[in-house]
Amino acid sequence: MADSQLTALETFLKDYPSIKYTPPSSPDYPSISKVWNLARQDNPLAIVHPQSAADVSAVIRYAKSSGIKFTIRTGGHNLQGRAIAEGALAIDMRALTSxxxxxxxxxxxxxxxxxxxxxxxxxxxxxxxxxxxxxxxxxxxxxxxxxxxxxxxxxxxxxxxxxxxxxxxxxxxxxxxxxxxxxxxxxxxxxxxxxxxxxxxxxxxLESILAGVIVYDSQDISKTLTQFNAAYQKLLSDGVPLQLTIQQMAFNAPQGRMFAVSFMWSSDDIEQGQRWCEKIAALGPALMNTVALTTVPDWLAGNGALVPLSVYGSSRTHNLHQMTPDVVEIIGRNLAKMPSDPATMFSIHQLRGPSAAPNNESVFAAREPHFMLEILGYATAEEDRKGSEQWAVDLWSEVQQLDAGNVLPSAYIPLDFLEEPRQPGALSRLxxxxxxxxxxxxxxxxxxxxxxxxxxxxxxxx
Ligand SMILES: Cc1cc2nc3c(=O)[nH]c(=O)nc-3n(C[C@H](O)[C@H](O)[C@H](O)COP(=O)(O)OP(=O)(O)OC[C@H]3O[C@@H](n4cnc5c(N)ncnc54)[C@H](O)[C@@H]3O)c2cc1C
Missing domain, CATH: 3.30.465.10 (Uridine Diphospho-n-acetylenolpyruvylglucosamine Reductase; domain 3)
Structure with a gap:
């Protein structure tokens, strides 16, 4: 079946020389069909690389008329590796970058x-x-x-x-x-x-940003997390400008498990940003502060170096109304036993200001102010995958059981674990x-x- 599909595909591609093609026999096939989550070990039928919208159109017409299943692959960062599927044609969009x-x-x-x-x-x-x-x-x-x-x-x-x-x-x-x-x-x-x-x-x-990472003493990570969140809640109630977004995170550095904050000040008023950087650094026992004047591309590139290029495992999310002391206690206790693999990570995004304002022109569900827990149960080696996944499930379950009223009734699709076949109620969870x-x-x-x-x-x- 796959052979006849490949032969037919190659015949079709002869009429569309602009569409680049990677067959399974190509030495590039293994690297091009690789996605971020290596737990997905599917082998696509082949990979096509359209160079224009017209090429995409031709491929879709062909796939539809010949009944070939296909996936769309761009960054390959879907956390379950869904940009590829066994036996399906992968349409790699990465040439379309204008x-x-x-x-x-x-x-x-x-x-x-x-x-x-x-x-x-x-x-x-x-x-x-x-x-x-x-x-x-x-x-x-x-x-x-x-x-x-x-x-x-x-x-x-x-x-x-x-x-x-x-x-x-x-x-x-x-x-x-x-x-x-x-x-x-x-x-x-x-x-x-x-x-x-x-x-x-x-x-x-935008001409400049003030951005970087503030790392806090994490010998007792639970204590530091608790101290930081109590102080941050107080700061929020006093008022935090919308030019500032912080993302709390826990990760494994060569020195050990770390609690840190990714700091982003997105305004040209740098002096005000520096004052806010000092305030955020003072919310806990700061050890290191890399916040500096930089550019968005440089800041992104620097962050890229902190995340493994590929992993095994799965992730979970929770959207919470509040970071209550009980939630912080659960997170802190679980961070203290987070597996030491560099791919096991945790972070907290916060939605406030315009991101938490209703948008009736969108079907995105979680529009109230909230905190999104990103629980990354990944490992760099396949044999360590189970331990990291179990850690993520345990943390997720403890938060779920604590106070159902604090958990928003929807998950964050890209980072969540989408079970197949779905459980009843799964659509409304999305x-x-x-x-x-x-x-x-x-x-x-x-x-x-x-x-x-x-x-x-x-x-x-x-
Ligand atoms: C290391 C890492 C960091 C991340 N950080 C963040 C973050 O800070 N904030 C956040 O919100 N999310 C984050 N994510 C989640 C990420 O944004 C989503 O998983 C996103 O969908 C990945 O897009 P992709 O093109 O890389 O995915 P792919 O795996 O290539 O594609 C996933 C799916 O998206 C759809 N798709 C992609 N491109 C197209 C297209 N052009 N047309 C139609 N469908 C398309 C297809 O259904 C495809 O199967 C992160 C993920 C990882 C792995």
Whole structure:
């Protein structure tokens, strides 16, 4: 079956020489088909590399007419490795990376295969920025369209809030501009309706940032976490400017387990930022402070060096109304026994300001102010995977059981563990009241489920 599919695919590609092709026999196939989570050991049928929206359109028309299953692969950073699937054609979007800034410099049209680092670099050359993830290597579209948490969220909102318009290759293989209802679905349900070949997004003038990591004495990590959070709550109640976003994190450095804060001041008023840096550093026993004047591309590149290039395992998320003392106690106790693998990590994103404001033009569910716990049960070696995953499940379960009222009824799709087949109620765990709206959009725009192997896979909810 695979052989005949490959032969037919190669015949089709002869008419489209612009589409690059990596067959399983290519020496590049193993590296190109690798995704961040190596636990996904699927072998794609082959990989195609469209060079334009027209190429994507041709591939979708071909896949639909020949009944070939396919996945979309951009940064390969889906935490379950869903950019590839066994026997499915992988459509690698990474050649589509152009960025066109509008004449008024308030928006830019970015192609669907661009990664965070490339986008930040191209915008910075123009004196502009837009919200990004914390790490340089995830795809921009996969990040922005499923939510898009990051260091500029308090200032400018989430990734979904930046999307002005979208061009997709739809289920018929046509290149179309998303209408208002489809656009609403794309802002939160990402690529379930088609291949996103470009997005027009909001961009903002920015000349400098003050950013880096503040590391605290972590000999007693539980005590430091508790001290930091008690003081940070007090600071929040006094008022923290929206130019500041902090992300608490715990990770394993060569020196041992560390509690730290990623600090981002996204305003040209650097003196004010420095005062806030001192205040944040004083919230705990600070040991080291790398916060300095830098650029978004340099800051992203520096963060990239802190995260393993590939891992084994799975992650869990919780969205919480409050970091109550009981929650902090559970997290601290579990951080004290976090496995020592460099890929086992934990972090806390906070949604406030515009990122926590209702957006009726989006199906992204968690719009109230909250804290998102990112519990990364990964290991760099496959044999250590189980221990890290169990640690993540245990921490997740303890928080869940503590106080159901504090846990928001939806998870963060890109970072969560999506079980297949799904449990009852799983759709509302992803999208809350928007679940049925998304299914209706899917039936309208992709009635034959051409885009089946997507994140999430909607056929499990029909
Ligand atoms: C190390 C790491 C750090 C991360 N940091 C953050 C963070 O700070 N904030 C945050 O919110 N998230 C973060 N994430 C999650 C990440 O943003 C999401 O998993 C995102 O979806 C990854 O996009 P990708 O293109 O790399 O994924 P891929 O694995 O390539 O693609 C995943 C899926 O996205 C869809 N998709 C991707 N591109 C397209 C397209 N052009 N058209 C249609 N569908 C498409 C497809 O369904 C595809 O299967 C992080 C993940 C990792 C592994």
């Amino acid at each position: 960025v066109k800034v509008a004449a008024d410099r308030q928006s830019a049209t970015v192609q669907g295969g661009i990664l965070q680092q490339e986008l930040a670099t191209k915008l910075w050359q123009e004196g502009l920025a837009t919200p990004t993830a914390t790490i340089p290597s995830p795809g921009y579209v996969g990040w922005a369209t499923y939510g898009g948490y990051g260091p500029f969220s308090a200032r400018w909102g989430l990734g979904v809030d930046q999307i002005i318009s979208a061009t997709i290759v739809n289920a018929n293989g046509a290149i179309v501009e998303a209408d208002d209802s489809l656009l609403k679905g794309i802002r939160g349900a990402g690529g379930v309706f088609g291949v996103i070949v470009d997005l027009a997004i909001k961009v903002y003038p 999208f809350r009241s928007h679940g049925q709206e998304i299914l209706a959009l899917k039936k309208k725009y992709d009635p034959e489920n051409v885009f089946d192997l997507t994140v999430p896979r909607l056929k499990y909810y029909w």
